[in-house]
Amino acid sequence: xxxxxxxxxxxxxxxxxxxxxxxxxISNHLYxxxxxxxxxxxxxxxxxxYNNEISEKSEIFDDQFSVERPDGSxxxxxIRSTKLEDSAMYFCASTGQGYGYTFGSGTRLTVV
Amino acid sequence: RKEVEQDPGxxxxxxxxxxxxxxxxxxxxxxxxFWYRQDCRKEPKLLMxxxxxGNEDGRFTAQLNRASQYxxxxxxxxxxxxxxxxxxxxxxxxxxxxxxxxxTLLAVQP
Numbered sequence: 001x002x003x004x005x006x007x008x009x010x011x012x013x014x015x016x017x018x019x020x021x022x023x024x025x026i027s028n029h030l031y032x033x034x035x036x037x038x039x040x041x042x043x044x045x046x047x048x049x050y051n052n053e054i055s056e057k058s059e060i061f062d063d064q065f066s067v068e069r070p071d072g073s074x075x076x077x078x079i080r081s082t083k084l085e086d087s088a089m090y091f092c093a094s095t096g097q098g099y100g101y102t103f104g105s106g107t108r109l110t111v112v
Numbered sequence: 113r114k115e116v117e118q119d120p121g122x123x124x125x126x127x128x129x130x131x132x133x134x135x136x137x138x139x140x141x142x143x144x145x146f147w148y149r150q151d152c153r154k155e156p157k158l159l160m161x162x163x164x165x166g167n168e169d170g171r172f173t174a175q176l177n178r179a180s181q182y183x184x185x186x187x188x189x190x191x192x193x194x195x196x197x198x199x200x201x202x203x204x205x206x207x208x209x210x211x212x213x214x215x216t217l218l219a220v221q222p
Contacts, residue, residue, distance in 0.1 A: 033209065042214040043156060043199070048207040056207040091155055101210065103155040 002026040006092050006104035013082055013111055021077045021107045023092030029102070032075045033093040034067065036060070037106075043091070049075065082111045115139055116213035118200050124219045129190045133216045135183040135200030142202035142211070145176050147185045150197045150215060159185075159198070190220045 005024040013019050025032050034046040047057045049067055066078045075094075079086055092104040118135045125131050137145075145162040160167065162174040162183055173186040183200055200213040 031208070035210070043150075043210075043212040045209045045211070048209055050207070056205060056209060089153070095208065100158055103157070105155050106153075108153070 002102070004092055004094055004102050004104035006090075006107050008107060009105065010108045011110070013109070015084060015111055016081050019079050019082055019109065021079075021090050021092075021109070023075045023077070023104055024073050025075055025092065025094030026096070026102055027073070029094035029096040031055075031095045032067075032069070033095075033101075034077045035091045035093065035103075036088045037091065038085075038088045046077075046090075079109075082109075084111050087111045113138055114214070115211050116200050116202055118198075118213040118216050120214055120216060122217040122219050124221060125190055126221050127190060127192060129220075130186065130188050131190055131218060132187075133185045133198055133200075133218075135185075135213055137181050137183070137200075137202050137211075139202070139204060139211075140181065142181075142204050143208075144203040145183055146201040146203075146210075147172075147174055147183075148199040148201050148212075150199055152197075156199055156201075156212075187218075190218075192220050192222060194218060195220045 007022045032049040037043045047061045048055045064080045068076050089106045091106045093101050116137050147159040148156040149159045150156045162176045164176045166175045171188045175184045197215040197217050199215045202211045
């Protein structure tokens with residue numbers, strides 16, 4: 001069964017550092033998403049991406065965040081200057097026409 | 113007010129029990145409805161879609177009431193492996209983003 005792959009599985013970074021979280025969506029999917037889940041809280045939508053541009057973003061997705069699809073397979077989330085409150089699980093997901101969501105296994109980001 | 117509300121639980125039930133979860137949503141523009149399952153520190157996984165006509169998948173039955181903006185999930189003959197957090201989820205907007213509830217924790221005891 002096709003998978004959404006996320007790397008790394010766990011990232012520890014110092015406050016103020018930049019991090020890039022990587023995702024490889026399912027190859028024939030067209031819509032890509034990032035969600036995050038702070039420990040003990042609900043899963044929250046960050047951003048959706050379609051046709052090489054952001055189609056929607058939440059209030060959480062401020063100027064510190066950016067997304068990119070640098071080639072035909074990778075989809076990245078960059079946090080420019082991490083804060084303690086960015087510590088969370090970050091899930092990448094993709095969907096295609098007529099396909100449901102497939103989530104990656106997540107990257108646990110710890111900001112110290 | 114949260115857009116999707118669930119009782120956080122925990123629901124502690126013995127094996128073989130029937131357990132019901134409820135969920136309400138506040139935005140009448142919500143388009144599609146789902147129950148997801150999430151194991152500790154893992155990604156959400158789709159359990160089933162929810163339709164107004166009701167739908168069943170083995171031991172799981174889901175129901176949607178659009179008039180009262182209410183969604184339910186019934187699990188019959190609970191197994192130890194059903195222990196997880198059950199997430200009520202709606203979609204909204206042109207991008208089909210998912211709106212999650214906080215989840216209901218189920219612990220099935222031997």
